[in-house]
Amino acid sequence: MSPRLRLLLQALPALALGYVVVRMLVGDVGGGTTLLDYLSIGVTQGAIYAFVALGYTMVYGIIRLINFAHGEFFMAGAFAGYFVLRDAGIERWALPQPWPVLLAYLAALLAAALVAGTLALVAEAACYRPIRKAGRVAALLTAVGLSLLLQNLARQWPAIGPTQRPWPAPRMWAAADEVPSPADAHYYELKTFTSPTGERVEREKPVVFKGATMTPAVRQRLAAEGGRNVFRKGELSRTVVDRSIVLMLAAAAVGLWFLVQRTRTGKAMRAVSEDMAAARLMGVNVDRVIAATFFLGAFLAGLGGVAYCAKYGQVDPLTGFMPGLKAFIAAVLGGIGSIPGAVVGGLFLGVSENLFAAEVSTEWKDVLAFVLLVVVLLLKPTGLMGRPYREKV
Amino acid sequence: MWTLAAEFQFSWLWVAEVLVGVALYAMLAASLNLVTGFGGMFSLGHHGFFAVGAYAAGWMASLAASVEPGSAAGWAVFAASAVFAVAASAAAGLLVGLPCLRLRGDYLAIATLAFGEIVRIVIQNTPALGGSLELNVPRLVMRPRGLAEVESFRELFLVVGVAALAVVLVVIRNIVRSAHGRAVVSVREDEIASELLGVPTTRYKVRAFVLGAAFAGLAGWYYAHYTGSIAPANFDMLVGIKILLIVVLGGLGSLTGTVLAAAVLVGLERLLQSGVFGEDLKRWMQVEYALILILVMLLRPHGLLGRFELGDLFRRRARGGRAA
Numbered sequence: 001m002s003p004r005l006r007l008l009l010q011a012l013p014a015l016a017l018g019y020v021v022v023r024m025l026v027g028d029v030g031g032g033t034t035l036l037d038y039l040s041i042g043v044t045q046g047a048i049y050a051f052v053a054l055g056y057t058m059v060y061g062i063i064r065l066i067n068f069a070h071g072e073f074f075m076a077g078a079f080a081g082y083f084v085l086r087d088a089g090i091e092r093w094a095l096p097q098p099w100p101v102l103l104a105y106l107a108a109l110l111a112a113a114l115v116a117g118t119l120a121l122v123a124e125a126a127c128y129r130p131i132r133k134a135g136r137v138a139a140l141l142t143a144v145g146l147s148l149l150l151q152n153l154a155r156q157w158p159a160i161g162p163t164q165r166p167w168p169a170p171r172m173w174a175a176a177d178e179v180p181s182p183a184d185a186h187y188y189e190l191k192t193f194t195s196p197t198g199e200r201v202e203r204e205k206p207v208v209f210k211g212a213t214m215t216p217a218v219r220q221r222l223a224a225e226g227g228r229n230v231f232r233k234g235e236l237s238r239t240v241v242d243r244s245i246v247l248m249l250a251a252a253a254v255g256l257w258f259l260v261q262r263t264r265t266g267k268a269m270r271a272v273s274e275d276m277a278a279a280r281l282m283g284v285n286v287d288r289v290i291a292a293t294f295f296l297g298a299f300l301a302g303l304g305g306v307a308y309c310a311k312y313g314q315v316d317p318l319t320g321f322m323p324g325l326k327a328f329i330a331a332v333l334g335g336i337g338s339i340p341g342a343v344v345g346g347l348f349l350g351v352s353e354n355l356f357a358a359e360v361s362t363e364w365k366d367v368l369a370f371v372l373l374v375v376v377l378l379l380k381p382t383g384l385m386g387r388p389y390r391e392k393v
Numbered sequence: 394m395w396t397l398a399a400e401f402q403f404s405w406l407w408v409a410e411v412l413v414g415v416a417l418y419a420m421l422a423a424s425l426n427l428v429t430g431f432g433g434m435f436s437l438g439h440h441g442f443f444a445v446g447a448y449a450a451g452w453m454a455s456l457a458a459s460v461e462p463g464s465a466a467g468w469a470v471f472a473a474s475a476v477f478a479v480a481a482s483a484a485a486g487l488l489v490g491l492p493c494l495r496l497r498g499d500y501l502a503i504a505t506l507a508f509g510e511i512v513r514i515v516i517q518n519t520p521a522l523g524g525s526l527e528l529n530v531p532r533l534v535m536r537p538r539g540l541a542e543v544e545s546f547r548e549l550f551l552v553v554g555v556a557a558l559a560v561v562l563v564v565i566r567n568i569v570r571s572a573h574g575r576a577v578v579s580v581r582e583d584e585i586a587s588e589l590l591g592v593p594t595t596r597y598k599v600r601a602f603v604l605g606a607a608f609a610g611l612a613g614w615y616y617a618h619y620t621g622s623i624a625p626a627n628f629d630m631l632v633g634i635k636i637l638l639i640v641v642l643g644g645l646g647s648l649t650g651t652v653l654a655a656a657v658l659v660g661l662e663r664l665l666q667s668g669v670f671g672e673d674l675k676r677w678m679q680v681e682y683a684l685i686l687i688l689v690m691l692l693r694p695h696g697l698l699g700r701f702e703l704g705d706l707f708r709r710r711a712r713g714g715r716a717a
Contacts, residue, residue: 131691134694141641141686367511377493
């Protein structure tokens with residue numbers, strides 16, 4: 001590549017940044033949203049990418065494997081969180097009741113992280129460890145196979161199934177008289193009935209749709225059934241979700257930094273990543289260090305899974321695919337193998353995707369990630385924060 | 394394409410369709426084997442070139458929608474679309490190869506993966522190519538009506554597929570045995586050493602890459618005309634991975650192994666689909682497929698034949714040795 005072209009390509013990010021700043025000062029993009037809104041969405045999305053990218057980058061840094069099944073660890077974590085929240089009965093609680101919701105979410109996050117981490121441990125012991133010596137291509141294909149296996153197991157497994165499920169959200173109860181007319185949201189009632197198999201099942205039935213008025217007949221029926229209350233589905237407020245995700249990422253990043261830089265395990269991880277054979281000769285238990293890396297990466301992916309699904313309000317067996325791919329790109333953008341790089345790459349990708357969606361087009365948003373990837377690889381093949389690649393002859 | 398009632402399974406009609414699939418995937422995998430097996434360039438985006446070829450052929454055929462199937466003009470467009478598909482994917486290969494081949498190992502794999510996805514998304518957003526819906530590819534050589542004609546249609550395409558596959562295999566074999574091929578293999582073995590010996594490594598890498606892309610385009614042409622309608626979903630990452638899987642299973646650098654692996658894998662897939670092992674196994678097919686993939690990788694990480702060709706098994710010098 002000629003030096004002039006290179007200079008031009010390197011000047012592009014600066015130009016883009018200048019443009020964005022100017023646009024932000026000038027005002028809104030349309031529809032009442034400003035570019036600043038897109039920026040904040042971008043930061044949240046980027047934080048989720050970063051959660052997942054950390055796992056990719058740690059595993060790559062230590063055994064040079066692109067762990068395609070990482071997105072499925074994310075999905076498994078999301079489902080674990082889903083079951084905890086659902087079975088904790090978060091849907092039966094009325095807001096405002098912040099503490100129980102917070103506790104339920106903490107439990108869900110913990111469960112998600114542990115389930116994803118355990119799954120990664122099993123996968124590492126069963127698949128990745130035996131294949132490690134057989135070469136990179138075989139290991140990569142094993143990872144792909146594992147990804148397919150987990151996806152399809154989840155689709156076939158009766159408790160999960162292929163359909164998309166709404167993410168459990170707290171309900172905001174109101175007496176029938178309190179529903180404004182026209183209604184400000186969809187309102188539902190909870191009906192219990194006995195299923196053909198003899199189970200008692202709770203179903204939510206819509207009472208009045210958003211913008212419609214509750215008819216007197218419905219009001220009378222509800223009053224006749226003992227003044228039954230109706231509810232609207234409480235979304236956790238967007239800003240609360242967004243801010244907790246970003247805070248969680250900050251906490252995780254600090255924790256991870258501490259773990260890698262200041263503990264014995266972290267030291268061992270850095271040693272194995274530097275030179276596996278030498279680390280083994282120095283008495284480092286390489287297998288255990290690699291297992292710990294997988295566990296830690298998947299632990300973070302599990303947290304990311306709950307965050308992602310809470311933000312987008314649904315979960316299904318293919319949940320992990322697109323975020324996994326994007327997070328992988330983020331990891332490469334930041335410099336695969338570099339922990340700060342994963343955070344920077346994730347945020348960079350999330351922000352630039354959303355700014356692109358705001359300014360250019362939403363349909364071509366997905367292309368942007370891949371084009372960015374190619375451009376960064378060509379300009380700086382080891383990523384934004386990666387160490388320069390040295391060749392030993 | 395046509396869904397078959399249960400009674401047609403294992404009929405010649407069904408077998409012909411399976412064999413067409415084997416020829417298609419053998420072609421794709423052989424072209425990737427030139428890039429990955431002989432050239433040592435790890436590509437995860439081969440389905441991108443497959444898509445470029447298929448859409449180039451499909452687009453050209455859709456321009457000739459009024460041509461009578463089976464007429465001389467139909468055959469002419471059929472042949473011309475092959476040339477066009479090959480040229481288009483070779484051009485795409487050059488476009489991707491020139492910048493990306495400066496990357497090595499995993500980075501090249503990632504860049505090619507990005508290319509494959511870009512192709513898919515571009516097609517999805519181009520209305521002239523059918524967008525995310527199907528692009529209808531008009532029949533040029535025969536429009537099958539009724540069961541008997543479907544059968545002869547498949548027989549015809551089986552012949553075309555085997556011929557195309559033979560061309561691809563012979564060309565690759567001859568190239569690998571030529572001075573060009575030796576240079577490509579030397580780059581795989583040790584890029585720095587071969588550069589020091591005066592081999593223009595980048596030039597040979599790009600040539601092998603472009604040729605691999607061109608053959609994938611030929612496979613795309615074949616696929617487009619056989620199915621009669623193509624959609625972006627037919628060219629997702631799983632296809633690229635399946636091609637790579639066949640290459641690894643057949644052994645990096647083994648052409649006969651590639652054909653064998655394509656037959657094993659496509660055959661296995663179709664058998665699972667057919668429900669011959671019972672409904673339960675059919676329902677769990679995707680899970681079993683993934684399990685088999687993992688098991689094969691764990692048990693034979695270097696493929697069925699390694700670097701050997703099928704013929705080597707009967708030769709004395711190959712005995713006792715295993716590919717590294």
